[in-house]
Amino acid sequence: MTLNNPTEKSKKVASAKRKEKSFQIICIVVLSLIAFCQIFPFYLKLVDSLHSPELIPDSDKLYLLPEGATIENYFTALQVSGFWQALGNTAFHSVMFTAISLCIAIVVGYVLAKMEFKGKKFVSAILLSTMMVPGEVLMIPNYILVMNMGLNYSIWGLILPGIVNIFGVFLIKQYMANIPQSILESAELDGCNEFHKMFHIVVPMSKPILVTYVILTFVSTWNEYLWPMVMQASGSTVETLQLIMYKFYPGLGNYADGFVRSAGMILITIPIIIVYIIFQKYFLEQNNLSGMK
Amino acid sequence: MMGLEATAGNPIRKKRKNKNEVKAYSLLGFPLAWWTLFFVLAFFSALIFSFTNVSLKSLATGSEIKFTLDNYKNLFDVNWKNYDQNFWDSLGVTMTWTFAMAIGNNIMGLLCAFLISQLKHGRRFFLALLFWPSLVSGVVGSDVTQLVFGSGNNSLANKLVMAFGGEPIQWLTDEKTALLSIMIMPFFFGFCTKMLIYYSSIIAIPNMYKEAALLETKSKFKIFFTVTFPLMKNALILNLLLSIIDGFKILGPMQLVTKGGYGTQSTMLYIYKTAFEDGKFGRACAYATILFAIILIFTFIQRKISGQEVDDIE
Incomplete structure (x- = not known):
């Protein structure tokens, strides 16, 4: 009995290890399967965009590889009238909106997280309560407001209405609240004013959350189509990439149109994927969203 | 000396405080x-x-604006000449969407977060791999939906149906399947942000709880449901709240894929059409008010059930 025990124990350990290993494999297989299901439809889109423009697709065949693979469709998409203008508009819109709303979110977040003043709780509470109001519900009054301000004919009509981004304010505020007050107090003793504290101490320490905010905001602004569409309803001529791709039928014939459209869709997604690849290490690993719990 | 300092100190402190307010x-x-x-x-x-x-x-013409209750009569008075059944139908579509997404996305998000947290290697790889679909724009996503659920025999959805011996389906132009087909991809793949929130919640749980539980049972799933999951209550509440708010304002897929036809008109899309296609702002605002009231009721119920205060969620 006593002699048997150790070997039994090691057997048990070995079987537990084997179990652990097979569990790991199951996890990886399931996750890969989900990832595959996510990627596959986009892969089909990619295949579609790489077809030769002359191809007349077989109505019974699901193309898993492009027929007469060429990137001609991409060049055709780039030559669509207004593409470059729209690219410029979208880039300007995304960059300006991200920059302005980031500055505002930093200031408001900092004040709410790190300064003591009367009415702080009240200001926090009313700002937070608007997180429950989907912006789309306010589309109509905002439309009238922007029209009356005369902004609707310029790109600022897209940028300005949403620059006080409450979601961003609270995302940043939560993170800043975890920065020890003692650091700021000692800075104050050294004679730092609020701006100095904000931009030389708190901002560098909040870099991960700021990067997270920049990615999320940049991407969602790049992808926005509803508000630009509303602005166009008011007579604005500001085109964005999403809008021209949505309305895009170049008239090259039924099938070729579809291929060029696919190519255009891929093209307008590429910048986002690049931004994501560059910055993902910041915002996936730093566990930033836990602040929102 | 002491007394002097105390009396002198007070006004100064008060002034300082006021200065803070001015600054803030x-x-x-x-x-x-x-x-x-x-x-x-x-x-x-x-x-x-x-x-x-x-x-x-x-x-545009600056003509007189009259106060009227007609906008609400349209909605609530069944006998009224302009009674608007379309709004309530669209609300049904929105509710269906919201509940389906709240369930689908949270289950998928939780599952993926749990599986990733169990991995020994490659956690970040899988997080990155599963997160990227949330970066794809609505326009591109709806275009992909149109490709996958194309009506021809060569679309992916029809190939799958035919592989199981079914007949090809007109996915996007049939009242029975249109809503379902625009829901399938978001149902399975719209979980990215939720996964991230669940994941950070799981890894924030101190290891000692799990170690203590390991003494009792070896089953990872049992540990998850008895120890880990109850500790993730806040993440669950946050995610459900986000699901409800996101769900009720849905309009992208309906507008971009089916243009609201074939029984896929969501409330937000109906509001958009009423306001910006028909130009009836007053009416659209009444719809928006009702929609907002419903969102408010749901978040309120959800708060009551979870017994949480705003501060906790914040």
């Missing part, structure tokens, strides 16, 4: 004013518009 509010001034304009004022003017007949035309 001067920093907050512009953002708060802007926010008041575009949120508070907009919110109340939407409420007021909903009781008027204001329209695109009357704004």
Whole structure:
């Protein structure tokens, strides 16, 4: 009995290890399967965009590889009238909106997280309560407001209405609240004013959350189509990439149109994927969203 | 000496405090004013518009705006000549969408977060791999939906149906399947942000709980459901709240894929069409008010059930 025990124990350990290993494999297989299901439809889109423009697709065949693979469709998409203008508009819109709303979110977040003043709780509470109001519900009054301000004919009509981004304010505020007050107090003793504290101490320490905010905001602004569409309803001529791709039928014939459209869709997604690849290490690993719990 | 200092100290401190207020509010001034304009004022003017007949035309011509209850009569008075069943139908579509997404996305998000947290290697790889679909724009996503659920025999969905011996389906132009087909991809793949929130919640749980549980049972799933999951209550509440808010304002897929036809008109899309295609602002504002009231009721119920205060969620 006593002699048997150790070997039994090691057997048990070995079987537990084997179990652990097979569990790991199951996890990886399931996750890969989900990832595959996510990627596959986009892969089909990619295949579609790489077809030769002359191809007349077989109505019974699901193309898993492009027929007469060429990137001609991409060049055709780039030559669509207004593409470059729209690219410029979208880039300007995304960059300006991200920059302005980031500055505002930093200031408001900092004040709410790190300064003591009367009415702080009240200001926090009313700002937070608007997180429950989907912006789309306010589309109509905002439309009238922007029209009356005369902004609707310029790109600022897209940028300005949403620059006080409450979601961003609270995302940043939560993170800043975890920065020890003692650091700021000692800075104050050294004679730092609020701006100095904000931009030389708190901002560098909040870099991960700021990067997270920049990615999320940049991407969602790049992808926005509803508000630009509303602005166009008011007579604005500001085109964005999403809008021209949505309305895009170049008239090259039924099938070729579809291929060029696919190519255009891929093209307008590429910048986002690049931004994501560059910055993902910041915002996936730093566990930033836990602040929102 | 002591007394002097105390009496002298008080006013100074008070002054300092006031200085703080001046500083804080001067920093907050512009953002708060802007926010008041575009949120508070907009919110109340939407409420007021909903009781008027204001329209695109009357704004353009500057004609008189009358107060009226017609917008609400359209919705609630069944015998009224303009009774608007379309709104309630669209609300049904929105509710279906919201509940389906709340369930699908949270289950998928939780599953993926759990599986990733169990991995020994490659956690970040899988997080990155599973997160990217949330970066794809609505326009591109709906285009992909159109490709996958194409009506021809060569679309992916029809190939799958035919592989199981079914007949090809006109996915997007059939009342029975249109809503379902625009829901399938978001149902399975719209979980990215939720996964991230669940994941950070799981890894924030101290290991000692799991180690203690390991003494009792070896089953990872049992540990998950008895120890880990109850500790993730806050993440669950946050995610459900996000699901509800996101769900009720849905309009992208309906607008971009089916243009609201074939029984896929969501409430937000109906509001959009009423306002910007028909130009009936007052009416659209009444719809928006009702939609907002419903969102409010749901978040309130959800708060009550979970027994949480705003501060905790924040």
